[in-house]
Amino acid sequence: MDIFIFEAAGHYIGIEAKYIYRIADNVSIVPVPLMPSCYEGLIYYRGDLFDVIDMARFMEKEASTLRDDPYVILLKWNAEKVGLIPDRIVGIKWVEDNGRTGAVFNKRGDTVKLMTPDEIWRKLAGLAHGT
Amino acid sequence: MELDKYQKIFIQESSKYLDELDTALIRVEKDLQDQQLWGDIHGKIHSVKGMARALSMTDLATFCHAMESWCKSFQDGTKIPNERIVQLLFDGTDLLKAFVAGKGEISEPEDLERLRSISEDLAKDPEDLVDRAAPEIRPSTAPGKIDRIRVDYALIESLLARSQEIMLLEKTLPPLTQDQISAGLGNWINHYISMLKGLYFQLAQLRLMPVQDFGELFVKTLRDLSKSYNRDVTLEIVGGGLEVDIGLMDRLREPFMHLLRNAVAHGIEPPDEREKSGKAREGKIVLEADRHGDQLVLTVSDDGRGLDREAISEYLKDKMGMSHEEMSALSNEKLLSIICRPDFSSAQKTTQLAGRGIGMNVIAQAIEYLGGNMKIQSEPSKGTRFIISLPLSLSIIYAVLFRLGDYILAIPTSHVRAIENDDSKSSEKVEQFCDLRSLLRMDAEGSGNGHIIRLRQSATSHMPLSENEGLGISADAIIGNMPLMAMPLGELLAKTGLFAGVGIMENGDISPILDLEKIQAAVA
Numbered sequence: 074m075d076i077f078i079f080e081a082a083g084h085y086i087g088i089e090a091k092y093i094y095r096i097a098d099n100v101s102i103v104p105v106p107l108m109p110s111c112y113e114g115l116i117y118y119r120g121d122l123f124d125v126i127d128m129a130r131f132m133e134k135e136a137s138t139l140r141d142d143p144y145v146i147l148l149k150w151n152a153e154k155v156g157l158i159p160d161r162i163v164g165i166k167w168v169e170d171n172g173r174t175g176a177v178f179n180k181r182g183d184t185v186k187l188m189t190p191d192e193i194w195r196k197l198a199g200l201a202h203g204t
Numbered sequence: 205m206e207l208d209k210y211q212k213i214f215i216q217e218s219s220k221y222l223d224e225l226d227t228a229l230i231r232v233e234k235d236l237q238d239q240q241l242w243g244d245i246h247g248k249i250h251s252v253k254g255m256a257r258a259l260s261m262t263d264l265a266t267f268c269h270a271m272e273s274w275c276k277s278f279q280d281g282t283k284i285p286n287e288r289i290v291q292l293l294f295d296g297t298d299l300l301k302a303f304v305a306g307k308g309e310i311s312e313p314e315d316l317e318r319l320r321s322i323s324e325d326l327a328k329d330p331e332d333l334v335d336r337a338a339p340e341i342r343p344s345t346a347p348g349k350i351d352r353i354r355v356d357y358a359l360i361e362s363l364l365a366r367s368q369e370i371m372l373l374e375k376t377l378p379p380l381t382q383d384q385i386s387a388g389l390g391n392w393i394n395h396y397i398s399m400l401k402g403l404y405f406q407l408a409q410l411r412l413m414p415v416q417d418f419g420e421l422f423v424k425t426l427r428d429l430s431k432s433y434n435r436d437v438t439l440e441i442v443g444g445g446l447e448v449d450i451g452l453m454d455r456l457r458e459p460f461m462h463l464l465r466n467a468v469a470h471g472i473e474p475p476d477e478r479e480k481s482g483k484a485r486e487g488k489i490v491l492e493a494d495r496h497g498d499q500l501v502l503t504v505s506d507d508g509r510g511l512d513r514e515a516i517s518e519y520l521k522d523k524m525g526m527s528h529e530e531m532s533a534l535s536n537e538k539l540l541s542i543i544c545r546p547d548f549s550s551a552q553k554t555t556q557l558a559g560r561g562i563g564m565n566v567i568a569q570a571i572e573y574l575g576g577n578m579k580i581q582s583e584p585s586k587g588t589r590f591i592i593s594l595p596l597s598l599s600i601i602y603a604v605l606f607r608l609g610d611y612i613l614a615i616p617t618s619h620v621r622a623i624e625n626d627d628s629k630s631s632e633k634v635e636q637f638c639d640l641r642s643l644l645r646m647d648a649e650g651s652g653n654g655h656i657i658r659l660r661q662s663a664t665s666h667m668p669l670s671e672n673e674g675l676g677i678s679a680d681a682i683i684g685n686m687p688l689m690a691m692p693l694g695e696l697l698a699k700t701g702l703f704a705g706v707g708i709m710e711n712g713d714i715s716p717i718l719d720l721e722k723i724q725a726a727v728a
Contacts, residue, residue: 101713103612103713103714103715104610104611105611105697105700105716106611106644106645106646106700106716107644107645107700107702108696108697108700112696115697115706115714115716116714117708117712117714120404122691122694122706122714124694124696124697153695154694197696198695198696198699202696202699202700
């Protein structure tokens, strides 16, 4: 299957390409109080509001020092919408679906952690809000 | 092709006149001797006739002429109108609507039959038409699909001006050297995008419809229902200025129709019965619109006899096998919600209009489908209230925007009583002060020279605030009072428990909207 791969906090993360709505750059992210530390804020893009998540903090709870791309990966699925800030975008690769974890995606033998938008959303919803 | 174009104009114009005719007939029915109103009615029919003649729709023009002649005689005072005549004119207007929809042709056999019957009556001397007391029962349907809204001329002008400005932007792109290109082009694109966002904001406003216009769609239907049931009922609209997305209002047509029908059929008593029980002869149905947080709250209430609790008890006993004790243990809300079950009916006999036992269930399902909920309150001989809460898919609100630390926040202007400089004098006057910084888990340091926003007390708050001393919140700086396109909260933001929605500004910037009730609850 086609997987969109990006890097965050030293991990390669892959999301099935069909969930990628747009890659936005130079968008202004509005901070919102009382949200978890990985929650960067909101963006309004083409009539929709997206919650924007810093994937490095989401994965490791620490801000990334590697970030060099100003991109936000916008995902839209079912009724949900979320934007992910990666450290670096790798691109779309065809990866064998072999159990969803540890799929090798390049000649160096690097592996990618496959995630679904639902998994990300469930984990986000489970974080403490309002504290 | 040209004829098609004129027919389209004819349909649009005539539909407008015929809708206005309905409203004028409802008014004249209350004062049959109002010659000025008869003149107004005469003028509208005359306009439809003129347009029909221009398009060689002879049958339609002849029919209009007959109606017009009668109205002229009432306008002049040479003939005396009665209720039967007004009913005939209502029937004539309905028939004209069918004529207009069929571009001058009548295709339905029953309409042809009605045409013959009404034409025969219109050929008589109006005073020979006896005032008929017995009401004629006829099925009433919800108004047609809402596919047109009134738009402020100022909004159209502003949209045109903004579009023109965006088109002219092309000419403002400065000549750039290679070095300047990146920064210069970036600024220009940002400006361009900001203009486009403004245009989108205004275009979105075109989707909004005042609740007043929605309510007025049902005035004729309510009049027909009242006649059919021999009731005297008026519709009052409160909060009609609130603007709501047309898509949401369109989906509420059928549920609202069912509620009106039930109120007239089962709630409002006949005028004599009302008078005997000390009520005004005229019953009242009130449609009230309000906004609570990110919810649109529509309340439909009547001052009739209230829900039939005996019928509810009978249903619980017969259909659900409940004992008297079990029924007593039910809360009032639960008891009344029984009327939303699919097989519940309180009507003793099924008529064309009500009593089929599906109405309330249809309403409950439609509201659930829209993501809302309905509460029912009812008191014997005082009336019934249906409180419907729906998510506001889109609406424009005015809000005061302010900065607090890194955040830009908004609070609906309707909740703001005053804004004062934050000096010691004004702080002393605030009885209840909400430390928003602490509530939002922010650092304690403020800018020092901020403002105090005094809020009004929310309707549902239990805080004992006096009229003069309201809850105050601090702000580092006031940005301004401006219109926001309010969007509902997402699942994540809702978890904070302090926001009512997210506002989109005219330039596309966004700001969370604070929920006054939740702030008051947090302070309490």
